[in-house]
Amino acid sequence: MEVRKGLLYSKEHEWVKIEGAKATVGITEYAVHTLGDITFAELSKPGTDVAQFERLGTVESVKTASDIFSPLSGKISSVNGKLAESPETLNSSPYGDGWLVKLDIEDKEEEKKNLMTAEQYEEYVKTL
Amino acid sequence: MCYFITKIVSLQIGLAMKKTSLYNAHERAGARFVDFGGFLMPLQYEGIVKEHLWCRESCSIFDTSHMAKFILKGKEAASELGGIVTADVKNLSEGRCRYCFILNEKGGVVDDAVVYAVSPEEYMLVANAGTKEKDIEWISSRLAKAELTDADTFMDKIDVQGPLSADVLRDVLGTDLSGLSFYGFGSYSVMGSGCIISYSGYTGERGYELYTKREKTEEVWESLLRDGRVKPAGLGARDTLRLEAGLPLYGQDMDEDTTPLEAGMKKFVDFSHDFTGRKALEAKQPEKKIVFLLSSSRQSPRHGHDVFIGGAAAGVVTSGSFSPSLQRGIGIAYVNAGVDSGGARVSTGTEGGAKIDCSVITKKQLFAMVKTSCGKN
Missing domain, CATH: 3.30.1360.120 (Probable tRNA modification gtpase trme; domain 1)
Structure with a gap:
C-alpha cells in the first residue's frame, strides 16, 4: 500500500500536502483500501474555517460511514467537486484526483508536530 | 477520519x-x-x-x-x-x-x-x-x-x-x-x-x-x-x-x-x-412495524440511526447500506406500530447530527425498482 513521500499524515488516515500558504487534504490508500468501495462523499463548503482535527465531512463506503477530520487548521478554498458524481475516484486515486479539499493556511509549525511523516505513518499503519 | x-x-x-x-x-x-x-x-x-x-x-x-x-x-x-x-x-x-x-x-x-x-x-x-x-x-x-x-x-x-x-x-x-x-x-x-x-x-x-x-x-x-x-x-x-x-x-x-x-x-x-x-x-398487538427506506441520494441510512417523521423520533434503522443496483442508500427500519408510514417522507440520522432524507416504500416496490434498474444496466 502506497504511503506517499513528502506528505504529512494524521492518525485518522488523512494526508496533507503543504505548498506555501496552500494545503491539499485527502485520505490515504490504507484508508480507502480498508473502507472498500466508496459510494458517497460530502465535505464542508468553501469559505468554512476549520480547526485542526475538526470534522471536515463524511465519506461513506457500501458498509460504513466515516467522518473526515482536517489535519491542519485553515479556511477551505476549494472542494473537489468531482467526488459528488464519482466518489469511486477516492478508491482509484487517493493521492491524486481523489483529493478532498484545499485549505488556505498560515504558519503551521506547531500543528505539524501533531502529524506524522511518511516514514512514521508507514510504521504506524503496521501497528494497526 | x-x-x-x-x-x-x-x-x-x-x-x-x-x-x-x-x-x-x-x-x-x-x-x-x-x-x-x-x-x-x-x-x-x-x-x-x-x-x-x-x-x-x-x-x-x-x-x-x-x-x-x-x-x-x-x-x-x-x-x-x-x-x-x-x-x-x-x-x-x-x-x-x-x-x-x-x-x-x-x-x-x-x-x-x-x-x-x-x-x-x-x-x-x-x-x-x-x-x-x-x-x-x-x-x-x-x-x-x-x-x-x-x-x-x-x-x-x-x-x-x-x-x-x-x-x-x-x-x-x-x-x-x-x-x-x-x-x-x-x-x-x-x-x-x-x-x-x-x-x-x-x-x-x-x-x-x-x-x-x-x-x-x-x-x-x-x-x-x-x-x-x-x-x-x-x-x-x-x-x-x-x-x-x-x-x-x-x-x-x-x-x-x-x-x-x-x-x-x-x-x-x-x-x-x-x-x-x-x-x-x-x-399481542404488534408494538412496531418494519418499513423499507429509499434515500433520495447516494447517502445511506445506517444501522442504529433514528428515524424521524416530521422532526419527531419514530423508530430506528436496523440495516442500511448503499444499493449498488439503485445507486442510492436503502434501509430497513422499525417504526412505532401506530405511525402512518405509507409513502411517508422520513429522515434518518443521529440526534443533532446530519439527516438523510428517505421515503418509505414497500418491500415489493424496493425489489421491483432493483429489477428494473438491473434490466437497464
Whole structure:
C-alpha cells in the first residue's frame, strides 16, 4: 500500500500536502483500501474555517460511514467537486484526483508536530 | 477520519476463530476476511459493488458453510420439530423446504431457519451461525424422542445465485434442476457424491443452495469458479443483495424482542398448527412495524440511526447500506406500530447530527425498482 513521500499524515488516515500558504487534504490508500468501495462523499463548503482535527465531512463506503477530520487548521478554498458524481475516484486515486479539499493556511509549525511523516505513518499503519 | 473504520482481522484473532473448508480457496482468491458468527469469512474479493452487480447479471457463488445445519430423525421428528418452528412441518411434503421461525414464549424470534423435509422421518434445519449453540440448547431441550445431529461435522454449503445459476449448474456439475420449483429440493449426484440442492437463496435472484459433503466441497467450488460466468462473492455482497430484496437478517433486523408479525413475515407463520410462541402472537398487538427506506441520494441510512417523521423520533434503522443496483442508500427500519408510514417522507440520522432524507416504500416496490434498474444496466 502506497504511503506517499513528502506528505504529512494524521492518525485518522488523512494526508496533507503543504505548498506555501496552500494545503491539499485527502485520505490515504490504507484508508480507502480498508473502507472498500466508496459510494458517497460530502465535505464542508468553501469559505468554512476549520480547526485542526475538526470534522471536515463524511465519506461513506457500501458498509460504513466515516467522518473526515482536517489535519491542519485553515479556511477551505476549494472542494473537489468531482467526488459528488464519482466518489469511486477516492478508491482509484487517493493521492491524486481523489483529493478532498484545499485549505488556505498560515504558519503551521506547531500543528505539524501533531502529524506524522511518511516514514512514521508507514510504521504506524503496521501497528494497526 | 474513520472512527468506524472496519477492523482488519488480525492474525491473532484469526487463530482463535473457526474457518470453513474453503478458507484456503478464499485466501488464494485474495479475499479480505471478517469475523462473522465466530467464523473467519470472506467479506469481499474484488469489491462489494462489482460482486453484487455480477450476481444480479450472471452467477455468483457464496461460501455459506458457516451456517448451522442440523438433522432431525425419528418417527416423532415432524411433530416435535413442528412444535418448535412456525412452519407446519407435518404437512410439509417430502422434497419441499420452508422458511420459518423458532419463537420464544413471547413470540420473539429465537432464530430464523429453513426446514427441509428429507423424508417423513428425517428433516434438515438450516439456521444462523452465530446462534448455533443457543439453537442446539433450545431445540434439544424440547425434543422428547427425535434425534438431533449436528451436520456441520460433515456437510458444507455453497450458494449459487444469479440469473445464470441453473445453466451453470447444468453445464458444470451436470445437474438438471429444471424440475425443481421454488423452495423445492432434491438429492443429486455431484462429483460422484450425494448433494442436496434446493431452489432457494438469500439474494432475490434465481438461485440454488448446495449442501456438499466436506470432502467434495473444494472440488465443487473450484469447478464452478473455472466457468467464466461464475465469480465468488463475499458476505459484503450477500448483505447488500439481501437488503435490496428486502430480506431481514437475524440479529440485526430481528431478535428475541421482535415478532415475525412485526417483521412483516406473517406468511411464514402457519397458524393451522400449534407451536411455541403462537399464543403470544395471537394475543399481542404488534408494538412496531418494519418499513423499507429509499434515500433520495447516494447517502445511506445506517444501522442504529433514528428515524424521524416530521422532526419527531419514530423508530430506528436496523440495516442500511448503499444499493449498488439503485445507486442510492436503502434501509430497513422499525417504526412505532401506530405511525402512518405509507409513502411517508422520513429522515434518518443521529440526534443533532446530519439527516438523510428517505421515503418509505414497500418491500415489493424496493425489489421491483432493483429489477428494473438491473434490466437497464
